[in-house]
Amino acid sequence: MRSSGLPWQRAAGFTLVEMLVTLALTSLIATLLWQAVQQAARVEAILQRAGFDGQLLTVRREWVRDLVRSATVEMLGAERTFVGTTDRVRLVSGETLGFAPKPSRSLEIRIEADVSRNQRRLVLADETEGGANGVPKRAVVELLRWGGSAGAIRYFNDAGQWVDQWPAEPQMQAQTGNPELDLRLEALAKLPRLPRFVWLEMGADAGGPLIVEVAVTQAGRPRLSAWELQ
Numbered sequence: 001m002r003s004s005g006l007p008w009q010r011a012a013g014f015t016l017v018e019m020l021v022t023l024a025l026t027s028l029i030a031t032l033l034w035q036a037v038q039q040a041a042r043v044e045a046i047l048q049r050a051g052f053d054g055q056l057l058t059v060r061r062e063w064v065r066d067l068v069r070s071a072t073v074e075m076l077g078a079e080r081t082f083v084g085t086t087d088r089v090r091l092v093s094g095e096t097l098g099f100a101p102k103p104s105r106s107l108e109i110r111i112e113a114d115v116s117r118n119q120r121r122l123v124l125a126d127e128t129e130g131g132a133n134g135v136p137k138r139a140v141v142e143l144l145r146w147g148g149s150a151g152a153i154r155y156f157n158d159a160g161q162w163v164d165q166w167p168a169e170p171q172m173q174a175q176t177g178n179p180e181l182d183l184r185l186e187a188l189a190k191l192p193r194l195p196r197f198v199w200l201e202m203g204a205d206a207g208g209p210l211i212v213e214v215a216v217t218q219a220g221r222p223r224l225s226a227w228e229l230q
Helices: 016-069 179-190 220-229
Strands: 088-091 104-114 119-128 137-147 152-156 197-201 210-213
Touching (some): 016 088, 016 104, 016 119, 016 137, 016 197, 016 210, 104 152
Antiparallel strands (some): 088 104, 104 119, 152 197, 197 210
């Protein structure tokens, strides 16, 4: 006889194998998503740090520009305050590192070499009053650092030439045939003056070369005398 009972039916739900496969896929997807989130966070942190470093580099370069541009003029008979070579320049600037009531006396901007690392760095040394026994204090600050051998300071004179030291060698004055005028021109040539431009050669890591125009290159009266000679 044929059985009159109902055929067997499978119970509703997932089997153990199906649940294990689902959990494995969920774990794999969660792991991939977590790694993607971490990678995005690292990239964002790198971009933020790069943006901050770029802004800091710009601020420091502009600070150096202001220090050189604001160099004070020299007066006849006074000690030379602007003296430079290819690796350093000493000057008195309106923009200083010192704060009142201890104003800055002079600044020295120099390029130092780190031969072991094949690097150069731009350093500011600020001399201020108030040291022990009347000896000026000197604060040294590293502003910029770059790789490679590039690194020099040059000066643009009135003859339109870049020279390696300042004060530069005096230029021969052409004779006009007028003794009085020649005497005045010779006197003007001997007056202390600052370079028209200062060129700081730096590597790409420090933003490349920096050319600064000095705001005032000689005292007011010599400028008036030069105007009178025209």
